[in-house]
Amino acid sequence: MEIKPVTLKDIAKALGMSTSTVSRALNDSYEINENTKKLVVDYAKKVDYRPNPIALSLKENKSWSIGVVVPEVANNFFSMAINGIEDEANGCGYHVVICQSHESLEKETQNVKHLATRQIDGLLISLSGKTTDIGHIMHYSRSPYSVVFFDRVPEAGNYHKVVADNFKGAFEATDYLIKAKGITKIAHVTSPPSLSITRERLEGYKAALEKNGIAVDEELIKYVGFEPQDAYDTVNKLIAEKHPEAFFVASDRLALNCYEAFSKHLHYSEKTVPFVGFTNLSVSHLFNPKIFTVVQPAYEMGRNAARILIDSIESKKKVKEFEMITLETKLKFE
Amino acid sequence: MEIKPVTLKDIAKALGMSTSTVSRALNDSYEINENTKKLVVDYAKKVDYRPNPIALSLKENKSWSIGVVVPEVANNFFSMAINGIEDEANGCGYHVVICQSHESLEKETQNVKHLATRQIDGLLISLSGKTTDIGHIMHYSRSPYSVVFFDRVPEAGNYHKVVADNFKGAFEATDYLIKAKGITKIAHVTSPPSLSITRERLEGYKAALEKNGIAVDEELIKYVGFEPQDAYDTVNKLIAEKHPEAFFVASDRLALNCYEAFSKHLHYSEKTVPFVGFTNLSVSHLFNPKIFTVVQPAYEMGRNAARILIDSIESKKKVKEFEMITLETKLKFE
């Protein structure tokens, strides 16, 4: 039952010609007799010949694969982004190798090194919550152009980046809470300050407060890690000490973690506290108490990031530029 | 900035010896002088030499990669299973190529063929909702032993399989509804009848009814596809026509789809209707009205499937046997 793949050599032997003739015929070379060509092509199809991509990779020094490093897969934002990445990549003949950093810098470094060793042609990465500098990433990349950061990107430096308009999304959500709901005491539970998304969303939140003449209360702003317990404790403490009228939580994972604690305080939350998440939770609209969400274009971010990477890999021109795409978020009410 | 990886040849040239010596030194061959060995190893570390896996693959006819085909990634059950697969595979030096069938037989066939072309060493697959026969899968596998089915497995035939104890899980859930809640009119919304999980869960459901002396009402059993609209319509129709006291919904995706419709009938559901899902939704406990769930050991299923596959790939013995693992589900109450 063991199947040995058909090689060029097999075909050549069967048809009594040389491997190069077969190779050229299959690549539709202009310098091959039409009859020979047809003969070869038909036979190849008959025996289901498929070129060995490993041999090609070795020859061309190109693996036709791109690496993806995300904090976790079991997360709606990232799995939707991966959808986009796969669609674009597969459409262009690439396959995708996915690694998870589990929010650890060490794991992330291992992943990047592992992928580099696997000869990936390019890298798509969303930084871990512990990452503050990207030396370990650039060190293992073929060139600065063969890396595209998405969502969680480095603040400084010129690189390919695909992000959501985090400032605007946060601004709109906060502004809505104030204007439409008349709420002024809004807690902001957000990711570690090292992440770009954290700062941008925080700025949006602050800008909306200021625009509406509300003083920023630093005690309402909490940075938490991605461990469930962190968010749980923080929410409980906030409720006990600051009695916020609303929560603005700044990511998928965080929203999940917070909500757990939050749902323990139903008597409190059912009355007035709206819960706003910067999330792609597919189920957010099913929660009770209701939350509304700043939805990120996760699929599009993945798709765009992959496109930029592949363009960059395949671009022959020497002078390249870094691309930077900012996609709009969408406020989703219940 | 373009980095060219260091090769054996580079090291050989730099150290003034032959590539074979360098190769043997790095592979700790017994027939190499300790001094030479140390010299080579130190230098290799200094220049960060990493063997080119593509060259190795070509030589060994082994890609050190395994393929995974799942219906979708943005699904908690599958993303958790992928976690398990990656952990096991990476631990054994393999990397994982993930493809999504999107519940389409055609896509699934393409995926399997694509993976075969990429020279994967083995395949892990959970069948699409449209798959009724696995000819297309076995056709492209190296051997029947290099395929492991998990969760959604073929009914007939001898193959490696990793499944949950679907019968028992469904039985326990149904039995609980009857015994603890005193409910007798339980609707069962389930996946297409072509899937193994569908039949097993249905059997469990029926067995529990029968054991408790309740007649099976076939009109309470609905097979639906994975399109959101299917479930939505089905739930509405069931509520209008049959007034079930409880819903037992048989998968992650289905539960999500049903719940949408379900939450529109809050006046109805808040009173009495419990909702039981065969799911791994990380958020199920946050829903309101509450549901309880038959939780599958998704991570463990992935991990076990990968282990069996790798064992099988690496096993040298000629006589092999098919492994079949059944893991326990867990009833999770609120």
Place this chain on the structure above:
DNA sequence: TTGTACGCGTTATCAG
């Protein structure tokens, strides 16, 4: 129009 020879990076075999 077709065949021969080489190289991609590595290891195994055979000489020395």
Place this chain on the structure above:
DNA sequence: CTGATAACGCGTACAA
């Protein structure tokens, strides 16, 4: 102990 050579599958410059 170490070096030269073949082989894995493919494409292509060079020869015929």
